[in-house]
Amino acid sequence: MKHLIPEFDVMRRRYPAEATSSMVLPCLHRIQQERGHVADSDIAELTAYLGVPRIQIEEVLSHYTQFRRAAIGRWHLQACRNLSCSMRGAEGVIEHLSAKLGIAPGQTTGDGRFTLSTVECLGSCGTAPVVMVNEAYHESMTPARLDALIEGLSRSGATP
Numbered sequence: 001m002k003h004l005i006p007e008f009d010v011m012r013r014r015y016p017a018e019a020t021s022s023m024v025l026p027c028l029h030r031i032q033q034e035r036g037h038v039a040d041s042d043i044a045e046l047t048a049y050l051g052v053p054r055i056q057i058e059e060v061l062s063h064y065t066q067f068r069r070a071a072i073g074r075w076h077l078q079a080c081r082n083l084s085c086s087m088r089g090a091e092g093v094i095e096h097l098s099a100k101l102g103i104a105p106g107q108t109t110g111d112g113r114f115t116l117s118t119v120e121c122l123g124s125c126g127t128a129p130v131v132m133v134n135e136a137y138h139e140s141m142t143p144a145r146l147d148a149l150i151e152g153l154s155r156s157g158a159t160p
C-alpha cells in the first residue's frame with residue numbers, strides 16, 4: 001500500500017482534518033483496485049496512515065461484500081441470493097455453478113481461474129436471477145446461459 005501514499009496525500013487535502021475517517025472507504029477501494037484484495041498488511045498500514053482504530057477499517061471491510069480479504073480467481077462470479085433472485089431460481093443457479101466449476105461458494109478453482117461467491121441484492125431485481133462476473137452483469141440466467149457463460153470465460157484465454 002505504501003506506493004499509494006502520495007495519492008492518498010492528495011485525497012487527504014479534500015477532507016477536513018476532523019473527517020479523516022471518511023477516507024477509509026475510498027482508500028480501501030483504491031487498495032483493492034491495485035492488489036485485487038485487501039491484505040492484513042494493508043489494514044495495518046492504513047491504520048497507521050490515517051490514525052484511525054483498526055476496528056474502524058475492519059468494520060468497513062466486513063460490512064461491504066465487495067471487499068475481499070484474500071486473493072481470488074481471474075473471474076469472480078458473484079451469484080445473487082436475495083429475495084427476487086431466490087424467487088426466480090437463485091438456489092439452482094448457485095448449485096449449477098458449483099457443480100460446473102467443482103467448487104462451493106467462497107472457493108476458487110485449482111487453476112486459479114474462477115472464484116464463486118454468493119452476495120446480497122445486486123440491484124437488478126427486475127432481471128433476476130443475476131450473476132456478476134468481475135464488473136459485468138449477467139441477467140435472467142438459466143442453466144443454458146450459465147453453461148455458455150462459463151464456456152465463454154474458459155475459452156477467453158486469459159490467465160490468472
Ligand code: FES
Nearest residue numbers: 080082085122124
Ligand atoms: S435480489 Fe438479486 S438483484 Fe436484487
